[in-house]
Amino acid sequence: MDADKGPLFREGLRALAIKAAVFDLTSDERLAEVAVAVPVDEMTHAMIAQPQLFARIADRTGFHLIHQTGQEHTDYEPDSFTHRAYRLAWGEPPARYWLVKDEVDRRVKILTARYASIGMDRAGREHDIEFTAP
Known part of the structure; x- marks a missing residue:
């Protein structure tokens, strides 16, 4: 856990950033729930689970936090929209954390x-x- 917590936190931020970007482009919360x-x-x-921290980050950076547990998709696949968006923003996602379905x-x-x-x-x-x- 010690070795993974930092890198996995970064991956969580990146996933939320992709969701926020889709929401900014579409204003559609359902579309923003991309596969993760x-x-x-x-x-x-x-x-x-740290709502005050994320509220401050969202206010400071101006992004909309999108994550609807009932609508989430955990069927991440290579060459999916999420994979392509991630690659364009940060390069290839680490396979250790981005496990395919x-x-x-x-x-x-x-x-x-x-x-x-x-x-x-x-x-x-x-x-x-x-x-x-x-």
Whole structure:
């Protein structure tokens, strides 16, 4: 986590910048919800959990923060709009953080099986463990 937090924070900012740019061009929040890779999306959630900080950044820089959890797309793919926009702005996105949908799906299957093997369901949000009183 120590090695990834800085670079992943930068990627989260870049994803939000792409969303803000699309919104500035279109004034359409739905179109601004461009496809983002799952690790980057998770970082944007952590970042947005600091609303006062982001409100100050948005006010200072004049951008509109766009992130609608119910409308987000985590089906990032190479040569998608997001990938092309990122490349034009900053070069090739780091593959470590910009995982394509098939790779995310593969990893989720592995994690789901591991969670299930210890009695956890729904990505660790539910369990069927019976607790008994001491």
